[in-house]
Amino acid sequence: MWRSIGKIAVTSVAVVVLFAGWSNAQAPQSAPNALVIERGTLIDGTGAPPRPVQALVIVGNRIKEIVPPGGNAQIPPGASRIRAEGLTLVPGLIDSHVHSRGFDAELYLSHGVTSVLDVSNIEDWILVQREGVAKGKIFGPRLFIAGAAINAAGLFSWHVPVKDPESAMQATRRLAAKGVDMIKVHSGITPVQLQAITREAHRAGLNVIGHLGVTDAREAAEAGIDALAHTGGIALALAPKSLADKIKAMGTTEQNSLMLEMDFDVEEAKVDALAKLLVEKHVRIEPDLVLRAKGVSRQWPQFSFEIHELLKNPELGYIWPSARERWLFLTPVNDHSRGEDTDYLRLMSREEQAKRLAGAKRSFEFHASFLKKFVAAGGEIIAGTDAQHFGTPGLSYHQELQLLVEEAGMTPMQALVSATRNPARFIHKEKDLGTLEPGKLADLLLVRGNPAEDIKNIHNIEKVIQDGKIVETGYHRWYKNPIPRPSTETGGTNPVPIMTSLSPNMATEGDSEVTLTIKGSRFVPGCAVTFNGQAVPLVAGNQNQLTVKLQKTDLMTVGTFPVVVTNPTPEGGPSQPVYFMVKFR
Structure with a gap:
């Protein structure tokens, strides 16, 4: 699927980012002061149409100038040059929903994902990872983090447990003091607790994203939430009151599987009203359509093939078996809320398969149609994948953008903006990231073909530039993170049963x-x-x-x-x- 990255001529000294923590790695080359990308077509990430450029000049780690055709570029002495005829310059992609496991760096950067929003993790470890990446000691995409998610007490050991609005406010203050980039709430948080969290987060200048469970999307919007993860809470807000009340009373253990069935009629007027409310309240949606598409969308056979082909690469032997199984087989049909992470569809009875697949298909089609209405009403999408749980790091992001175009009705340009400018704005980093403009950090891709014409061209990455340096893409079996994630998950091997x-x-x-x-x-x-x-x-x-x-x-x-x-x-x-x-x- 990938083209050779050696097709573009680079004059002067090549800039290469090497992997911290690699054994037997060569010493990194010294970076020149400037890099000039000559000619090419520019997609700047603002939503403006693609335009030809004479040159994009990078000095240090920032874009100094973008020169239109016929203009004169001020090229610093000794600058490296890349000839980019026939290529499109695109901002580095930003995945708005990941859960890092520490071995995913090569996958993200080889697929052009130069920044990620880690929305829940082992708190101390992810703080150390962010620091290591920022210092250039750990190879990987830029990390923006939520720390640990805030949740009802006793649900997940790595979450921050709260039991009332006061403890929810205290948890938010503590995370803000740690320097997180956003706040994540999880499925056990009630509307009253959420209101306390959003009030405290906004005081600290932080946005709140939520994996909703007992709170529906309407209640979350009224409580001040800034983004819905997984298109969460939308179906619950539109369900008949008796069903919604029953699901909320169950807490978080069974509601996902019940809502999956979508076996109730939804009035179009109520759908329109909910989309309008979310837009009026400035609530973004992080869809994870690639999650809902598993096993049921028309694209899934091709997506599954792409994942299989990727994982056949022997240089990726360090990917944990448990991760491989999740990426290939774990779907909303395998309801992990009931402890079925390895109860794969192929082990179910035919009746159970048919029931769950029908429910999953209805859910996928409903949420895709809701996104069409939401975007048409002026709503903002921040694209994400739930990578490392359901999604394959990097590759699933390309698939998500394809689904946003083919199923949610977005234009290719809208999908690209949802993967670049919008996530940067959500974490208040738009002054540095998300678009290609003078003064901003030089994170960008050189792509063969024009993804604004065909979103699938985003696969054709020729070069990745991060922080002003050309990244060495590809995979190496000896890659390892210098500070591995503490985990009960088996790294690289299966356990003894x-x-x-x-x-x-x-x-x-x-x-x-x-x-x-x-x-x-x-x-x-x-x-x-x-x-x-x-x-x-x-x-x-x-x-x-x-x-x-x-x-x-x-x-x-x-x-x-x-x-x-x-x-x-x-x-x-x-x-x-x-x-x-x-x-x-």
């Missing part, structure tokens, strides 16, 4: 068939089950439970037989056995 029980734990000699439930933990996709050393078919499963079928041939002989679960390589291996008895008839 643990079995705790069998149900039933015995059968009678000659029984025709037994459905056997295996309980335990650390079961991963691709695991296998053996009965007395022979493989038995897996019917369904998730990370804590597997279901297999024992056939009549397995039950012909009395005795005590070992049942073993084996996880695949890398690492993995067999569990300790749990025994099943066959008694006399």
